[in-house]
Amino acid sequence: MKKILNLIFLLSLSQAFAQNNESVGQLSGNFQSDFQFYLRDSLIDPNGEAFPDERLLGSGFLNLNYRKGNFMAGMRYENYQNNRVGLPGSYQGEGITYRYARFIKNGFDVTAGNFYEQFGSGIILRAFEERGLGLDNNLDGLRMLYSPIEGLTLKAVIGRQRNYFEKSNSVVRGVDAEWNLKSTLGWEGYNNLIIGAGVVSKYQQVSDPNLNLPQNVASAAGRINFISEKFNVFGEFAYKANDPSFDNSYIYKKGTALFVTSSYSDGNVGATLSLKHYDNFSWRSEPSTDPQQLLIGFLPSATTLHTYSLPALYSYNTILTGEQGYQAELFYNFPRKTAMGGNYGMKVTLSFAQSTSLDKEYTPRTDDNGNEVLSGTDGYTTNIGLGEFNYFHDFHLQVQKKISKKIKITGTYYNFFFNNDALRKGVAGVPEFALIQSGQSPKTFDINAAVVEVLWKIKPKHSLRTEFQTLITEGQDGTFGGDWGLILMEYSIAPKWFVAVQDAYNFGNEIEDLRIHYYSANVGYTHGTNKFQLGYGRQQEGVFCVGGICRVVPASNGFTFGITSNF
């Protein structure tokens, strides 16, 4: 009763407010909900392991943001009843997982509550979210930004990390400064130099019967960015104090990370070159946790993010405990009315990336049972040079060409080398030391794939998009692997409707019973800022990689329904 009275009071108050004051601020938000009704499919799941007891699962969220002048506040409500198969099971239940208040005044910007933040390229601090992957490591605490003079930004943060519906016991705190010299000194012309540095440390409550684990661990990074009319060079180097953890087999070695990325752009030509060298840089607020959770830092992978569904089955994921590599990419636009460009021009992308292990010299100790172990030691020393294991390479060539006013074709060829043990068997990458001891070699796959996409504008607002994909590999990991073919046809009537049908055929699976067709159909309707999508069919096994671990989403069969809305 009291609640209802309060509500009536608030409503009348707000009405009065609204009548007296035209502008009470801005309220906006978004909403998403996804449901899946599962059907038992004995072909893809003979034992029913991926068939949930609930049969119908649903999850979603609602964000609210309020703003008036320099004041902002907001919250997010999340619900998982229960989370859909393949997403982390620890997302179960419902609650407010994010709320904040923020004001900005005279260059001073304060957030109290949950916040996201990134220092530099994120190596020592990146609080971020990827809702679709179920990843959210926001901090709950205080964030302060201050810009005392033009071109200088100071940041200070302190808080505890989100861990599903709980919070980490550890405290994360950090400061960062970035100085844009051109802005401050008023340089003329295009050239600019931006320098920055940050320190992040954690306090963790830990005890271990055998090891003396540090309670405070610090990391620090410095960065420099040079920008000219055609070039952009960014480099960041980070250092981390000893931080024994499950990820690094409880070794006391210090961590280092180097990330350099440069680009060149001049009219029709663009190029990038990136280098990475990460050594023992798994950076989490607790030494032992769910591998997807409590990451403080983010190591840029320097690889292409593939989005066509077959090549995306073998996507790369940074190995936090140590790796090195590079990526080079070239973009070229053959202008229209040239021999190669034809009437409408032609765009070409050429890319190569490689990652290998570090050249490590292990320094194990002998434990009480006479076994050689790494825990409690510095683990290894790192030499400059290539390591013993190749983790990954990705060569791809993409050509985009508009054939006529109505037809556009994109063709891509891919060649991957994929170290399955390193990239799929958990956060520590290859248990290399165990491999070396046993003299075994990791399981690796060679993969060739091609995708042709044809976009046909049939008449105004009507178009048909078709994808033909194939992926050829002998690699097989459990039920997952072998050759694939896929056809997708998507007919759209802008701006409201689309219908898509797809058949993915795993024709080369090593297991003959799994050489099956995955048919599916989807229809979507957009009304203003509301979108509704209904689907039916079999979905093939998928892989989501995040935070140093890849999660396999099992194949499923059934109906899906999704709603997204903005207001």
Added chain:
Amino acid sequence: MKNLSYILLLSLGFSFSSFAQKKVPAIKIKDLKGNVVDASTFENDGKPIIISFWATWCKPCVRELNAINDQYADWVDETGVKLIAISIDDSRLSSKVRPFVSSQGWEYDVYLDENSELRRSLNVNNIPHTFLLNGKGEIVWEHNGYFPGDEDHLYEMVEKLINGETIE
């Protein structure tokens, strides 16, 4: 938690019509020269602005920006509209944005929102997500996703704005 639900109720209690039109908040993003820019300062001499959230890896986004690019010169001539493309590529890919934009031949103003702060404050869930701002900087229309032909619908909205018609 209880207090929060009151704030929520209070917020919902305001009749929606009394709220001001949405504007772009004072969130800091970076231009391709590394300069920090306050997103609330976007302006186009009283003409409409299109803001499009995209990423180098997002195919429908690139398709949309290419489709608009084919007609952009005409749009600018006819209505004075300006397109601002905000990339949400994270630090893995943000260095690719500048050469990518240059090789696509886009004439847009391009910015980086590397940790999705502006994206979040404008409630952008999935990309592409396109906003249309009137001459006063108020968000009068928005659209999520892209299919060929959506750009024509967007341009109809721009023309309506220029002709002083109201947009649903």
